[in-house]
């Protein structure tokens with residue numbers, strides 16, 4: 001983003017502002033479809049990374065599927081006109097309403113996380129109109145990533161453990177209202193090596209054959225998402241998509257399954273930028289703090305995961321040489337967003353862009369301190385349009401009952 005564009009966006013919509021560059025997004029979508037579809041690997045976008053109705057509308061025009069994990073995500077996708085037959089439901093604690101949405105065919109299939117969900121869904125579905133399901137397995141494969149974003153391995157809550165799998169197969173084979181069409185295993189997020197994906201696929205292939213041995217119609221194996229992205233825009237890409245999809249396709253060759261991936265971060269992270277205005281600069285002790293008009297509420301990732309999102313100055317004036325600074329938000333917390341080199345003369349009113357914030361920032365935003373969540377804007381070339389309103393004080397109090 002050029003300083004000129006950033007200035008125009010900030011002047012038009014205010015700050016903090018969450019910007020998605022559709023050209024960048026389309027480039028990443030194309031990278032995935034190019035690397036995967038021609039090898040017969042389906043790609044589903046994990047909506048939890050970022051979703052709004054206009055985004056779902058944009059995806060509807062691509063070959064991507066969509067993984068939703070709540071009624072909120074489902075309704076958002078429906079408002080964007082995303083077709084039911086390309087959606088599927090995830091989640092490890094689905095509500096009755098969510099399972100009813102599956103039975104009502106508002107999605108193509110459900111990914112069952114646990115035995116309780118299996119029984120509840122079986123109770124809602126009818127043998128006259130069997131519901132397509134997959135089983136989410138905990139294949140025991142651990143990816144070397146932050147503990148909070150690791151979802152495979154024996155110490156995590158997700159999926160059906162392999163030692164319970166045989167019992168679940170027996171049960172599902174006795175339920176004519178459920179049709180087991182596939183298996184799924186997502187082992188974590190921000191993975192930077194191909195190896196764990198291949199090890200996970202090996203487990204899925206073995207599990208698929210155990211299901212087929214019981215004449216269950218397992219046709220697809222979803223190898224999860226988790227494809228890592230670089231932290232700083234100039235870093236090399238940490239995982240080669242082509243190597244990943246070629247590796248997966250080669251490993252599954254001859255087994256007769258359709259494969260799928262479900263990336264969230266790698267599809268959307270790079271297209272997102274957060275724009276902030278500096279509200280104050282102060283030096284306390286030996287530290288220089290640059291306070292911006294957002295923070296923990298619109299990007300909790302630095303605090304939760306120690307994530308870094310490189311800030312770039314978008315003010316078109318000479319601000320002197322870079323000096324160490326700690327970037328902080330304006331919440332009543334030590335919401336440090338990282339230590340960076342920022343210009344000596346940076347001052348209130350200057351504009352900063354934080355890069356690669358497309359994934360898990362807006363979608364994890366909160367109303368802490370009763371701050372409103374930011375406006376979301378789509379940019380394509382010189383054109384921009386607001387796709388989500390920023391929340392006002394009225395918005396953040398609209399649910400109060402007195």
Ligand code: LLP
Pocket residue numbers: 046048049067090149151186188189190224225226227262263264265266301305359360364
């Ligand atoms: N599939 C399932 C079942 C998932 O749970 C997730 C993410 C994905 C796919 C997509 O994973 P991705 O390709 O985006 O890595 N809030 C954390 C990330 C949590 C990921 C949760 N599950 C962060 O900000 O890093």
